[in-house]
Amino acid sequence: MKKAKALHLTDSHANNNNLDLQEKIWLQAVETCKNLKIDLILHGGDWVTSRKAQSLAVLEHMVWVKDLLRASDIRLVGITGNHDKTDQESVFAYPNLLDDEDFSIIEESYCERFVDMDIYFISYFPELGSFKERFEGIEIINKEKNNILVCHQGINGGLSHKNATVNKELPTGMFEAFDTVLVGHYHNRNLVEHDGDNDIWYTGSTYAANYGEDNDKGFTIIYDDGSIEFHQTDFPRYETLSVDITEIDGKWLSTTKKHIASTGANVRIIVTGDESELKKVKKQKFSDIGVKKLQLNVDSVGLEAKVSRSFVSLDKETVLKEYSKFCVSQEIDPDFGISYLK
Helix, strand or coil, X not given: CCCEEEEEECCCCECCCCHHHHHHHHHHHHHHHHHHCCCEEEECCCCECCCCCCCHHHHHHHHHHHHHHHHCCCEEEECCCHHHCCCCCCCCXXXXXXXXXXEEECCCEEEEECCCEEXXXXXXXXXXXXXXXXXXXXXCCCCCCEEEEEEECCECCCCCCCCCCCCCCECHHHHCCCCEEEEECCCCCEECCCCCCCEEEECCCCCCCCCCCCCCCEEEEEECCCCEEEEECCCCCEEEEEEEHHHCCHHXXXXXXXXXXXXXXXXXXXXXXXXHHHCCCCCHHHHHCCCCEEEEEECCCCCHHHCCCCCCCCCHHHHHHHHHHHXXXXXXXXXXXXXXXX
């Protein structure tokens, strides 16, 4: 009978606005470990959100995590992600401040050995920088075992579209020496499609952070035979509901209010209708029932005849500015996309 050996999680992204949720996620991780008799947690990077500096509250939270695991007799091995560093090529990152024997933060690479499998770790370094050279320095100790890699990189196909080719991402073939690759960085869970025989998993973050992410979030359990299993976490979901303005009445408002109250979801409502009718919408009645975000969309039917088309030449600076505006409107972190546009 196979035995659970480690719990893997990634992309915590602690910041001043989510520390209560962070604590709930870590408490769930500890509870899962106790239920499965696991004494090892693996963290796949991006412990924090801000690259520039951490608030005292965030630093205190990280100490709280360390104390929680120590009190629970759980050891941690973690790598660092791109958000954890002020200098992407440096081996030092914010979590390294907490490094010790039972809370080990890997500066570059490391191997945790088991009887029938070995788990390798490599922290984030730029895909077009030193990562490939550092990665080539990892040697498989025993090819007869199940060899697992924990990393935090952009890999072709990681963004859920088949065989995506992005010049700044890594080719899947370079990871063929590992039976399973558990990757952080992209927040939606995804098994990368490629021509090799190994599994490359973007394991996903432990909670949804905005409306641009799905709700398929949780922990990955690693068993002694090298197999893995997904465990869903509990967190406030992000939901988008679309409705035509003609359908909004007292019954619809009441039903939506009950749904929000029972689920605790962060609900965004997209209302579509005639421009003149949308101008009459009272936003207060939506906030009163618990709606987090309201978006009004003018019905596109017949709109084309009213719109005069014009073509605008966009330079690089304008593209970056418009992309940033779009990310703000959709509550998406713009940093990743901007790194590819620059």
